[in-house]
Amino acid sequence: MKLIINHSSMQPIYEQIVEQIKNKVMHGELKEDTALPSVRTLAKELKVSALTVKKAYDVLEEEGFVNTVHGKGSFVAFANQGLMLEEKKKEVEAELERAIRKGRSCGMTDSEIRMLFELVLED
Incomplete structure (x- = not known):
């Protein structure tokens, strides 16, 4: 492996x-x-x-x-789809948390981060 x-x-x-x-x-x-x-x-x-x-x-x-x-x-083990989906959600959550921390460390406000998130979400 x-x-x-x-x-x-x-x-x-x-x-x-x-x-x-x-x-x-x-x-x-x-x-x-x-x-x-x-x-x-x-x-x-x-x-x-x-x-x-x-x-x-x-x-x-x-x-x-x-x-x-x-x-x-x-x-x-049995490839439990629910378990896998939960793991993927955890990964997305961790990535979002990292992005928010990075934005805040650059001085962005929460509303600026939300607006940026909405813009990215639209693409």
């Missing part, structure tokens, strides 16, 4: 792994019941600690993206 880790990023490595695997599931690159690489295999491939990969897999399991079967490995 092709994942890219940015060691100079402020984002923890396990979160980078989680984000990239979730994106692959949501974009159909990883299908339901697809086996993920073992923790050790992915850790070796990414040159990171096995504990880091284990933590990423645990987060993916908690969020419903992965099922882990003891002794067999981790597999992509």
Whole structure:
């Protein structure tokens, strides 16, 4: 599996792994019941600690993206459309929050940000 880790990023490595695997599931690159690489295999491939990969897999399991079967490995869970839609909404919300913070840091008022949002929305 092709994942890219940015060691100079402020984002923890396990979160980078989680984000990239979730994106692959949501974009159909990883299908339901697809086996993920073992923790050790992915850790070796990414040159990171096995504990880091284990933590990423645990987060993916908690969020419903992965099922882990003891002794067999981790597999992509049922591609729940509702769950995927919720994840995409979270991404949009995060992007909007970043844009608002950036606008405010440039001295824009809330009404200016709203007007700009409306203009962009019309396109």
